[in-house]
Amino acid sequence: MVNPASRVKFVKKNFLGRKREPTVRVVSTEEGQDLEGEEEDIVSIMKEIETETTIARDEVIAKCQSLYRESQSEPELGREQLKKYLDSAFSNEFPPQMVALDASQPWVLYWTANSLKVLDEGYLSDHCKRRICEKLFAISESGGPFGGGIGQLPHLASTYAAVSALALCDNVEGYWDRINEKAIYDWLLSLKQPNGGFKTCRGVGETDTRGVYCALSIASLLNILTDELCEKVVDFLVGCQTYEGGFGGCPYGDEAHGGYTFCAVASLAILGALDKIDQSSLMRWCSQKQYEPEKGLSGRTNKLVDGCYSFWVGGAAAILELYGYGKCIDKLALRKYILYCCQSSARYGLRDKPGTHPDLYHTNYVLLGLAITENLFGFSSDSQFNPASISIPSRLSCINPIYGLPVKDFENFTKHFRYED
Ligand SMILES: CC(C)=CCC/C(C)=C/CC/C(C)=C/COP(=O)(O)OP(=O)(O)O
Numbered sequence: 001m002v003n004p005a006s007r008v009k010f011v012k013k014n015f016l017g018r019k020r021e022p023t024v025r026v027v028s029t030e031e032g033q034d035l036e037g038e039e040e041d042i043v044s045i046m047k048e049i050e051t052e053t054t055i056a057r058d059e060v061i062a063k064c065q066s067l068y069r070e071s072q073s074e075p076e077l078g079r080e081q082l083k084k085y086l087d088s089a090f091s092n093e094f095p096p097q098m099v100a101l102d103a104s105q106p107w108v109l110y111w112t113a114n115s116l117k118v119l120d121e122g123y124l125s126d127h128c129k130r131r132i133c134e135k136l137f138a139i140s141e142s143g144g145p146f147g148g149g150i151g152q153l154p155h156l157a158s159t160y161a162a163v164s165a166l167a168l169c170d171n172v173e174g175y176w177d178r179i180n181e182k183a184i185y186d187w188l189l190s191l192k193q194p195n196g197g198f199k200t201c202r203g204v205g206e207t208d209t210r211g212v213y214c215a216l217s218i219a220s221l222l223n224i225l226t227d228e229l230c231e232k233v234v235d236f237l238v239g240c241q242t243y244e245g246g247f248g249g250c251p252y253g254d255e256a257h258g259g260y261t262f263c264a265v266a267s268l269a270i271l272g273a274l275d276k277i278d279q280s281s282l283m284r285w286c287s288q289k290q291y292e293p294e295k296g297l298s299g300r301t302n303k304l305v306d307g308c309y310s311f312w313v314g315g316a317a318a319i320l321e322l323y324g325y326g327k328c329i330d331k332l333a334l335r336k337y338i339l340y341c342c343q344s345s346a347r348y349g350l351r352d353k354p355g356t357h358p359d360l361y362h363t364n365y366v367l368l369g370l371a372i373t374e375n376l377f378g379f380s381s382d383s384q385f386n387p388a389s390i391s392i393p394s395r396l397s398c399i400n401p402i403y404g405l406p407v408k409d410f411e412n413f414t415k416h417f418r419y420e421d
């Protein structure tokens with residue numbers, strides 16, 4: 001048998017490059033130990049591995065529990081407050097401290113418009129739809145691909161956000177007919193890498209599952225998904241599933257994370273290749289991201305719950321449910337986390353967790369997560385998307401979990417590019 005101390009030394013020297021000494025502990029697995037003793041052991045191990053994150057988690061738990069105790073009945077979603085918050089994003093200039101969003105202008109449009117439409121299909125006015133399209137076509141007069149703002153290089157993430165935002169605008173002023181599918185297709189092909197991934201930007205830019213998802217979402221919405229574009233993409237994605245069951249950003253060598261996992265699972269769904277991965281370890285991983293007593297979802301092992309993973313992990317779980325693999329998260333518990341812990345009367349908008357400020361990104365993904373808790377996803381016998389509603393109050397628009405868009409908008413947009421009505 002290998003001596004545990006020399007094994008640790010070997011791992012440390014050859015694989016980890018650690019600066020801190022690892023803790024070695026021999027745990028007895030003999031049967032017949034009394035339960036009391038086991039509990040004591042678990043407590044002492046937990047104390048020994050106290051870190052900045054475990055301390056922060058204790059604080060989050062205390063805040064969530066206090067909110068859960070505050071009101072016996074589940075709080076309602078503050079629709080009117082949210083509408084005001086979202087409308088104000090369209091009518092006010094952003095303050096200078098938000099300058100970093102200059103490279104994410106299509107994202108801001110998508111988050112805001114999508115949140116309004118998930119709240120209520122009628123909340124996005126025709127005036128706003130026109131302004132969104134005008135802004136996007138000012139970024140790319142030729143109809144795509146799109147950069148993050150005027151004069152910026154076309155990027156997969158901003159083109160994904162722009163196309164998603166346009167999908168919400170109901171072909172107002174005929175803008176859908178001005179989208180340049182051919183230019184977008186040629187550009188997507190130029191970003192393709194030999195390993196099956198997509199570079200996010202010509203010349204510069206990283207290659208990971210986010211880029212794959214953006215490329216496939218754009219191409220499938222616009223009906224330009226060809227075999228050439230899809231070549232080796234499944235291999236790239238399959239290689240991103242880690243030993244934990246979730247997906248990292250790149251094949252063979254990345255930590256499983258909710259954001260990358262959503263991108264991989266949604267991409268595999270678009271490619272009809274969910275059967276190529278280990279679904280049961282993926283489902284176990286998704287379940288393990290939901291914590292008690294917080295009830296929300298975290299993005300990776302031993303990290304904190306955050307409202308946006310209601311969609312990144314909740315959406316991956318909804319896609320698995322849609323394709324008949326069963327349930328892997330507790331939707332009613334997630335709903336509780338969202339309604340009790342992600343909204344506050346002090347500030348409009350939805351947030352990551354108690355103690356953080358709301359923002360447009362979290363508002364969109366928390367709302368998408370809440371929408372997921374209101375439906376059971378599945379297909380009808382003739383293979384049509386056929387969600388069933390769960391009877392709970394606060395009906396949001398039913399969403400397509402693969403695209404993060406209301407079903408109605410997804411259907412109108414994709415029909416347009418299939419039949420050119
Ligand atoms: C379509 C598209 C572009 C999707 C983006 C998906 C997404 C949210 C990716 C997240 C990437 C990442 C490593 C976050 C870690 O943040 P952190 O370390 O601050 O958070 P954590 O502690 O919760 O892991």
Ligand SMILES: [Zn+2]
Nearest residue numbers: 306307308352
């Ligand atoms: Zn977040």
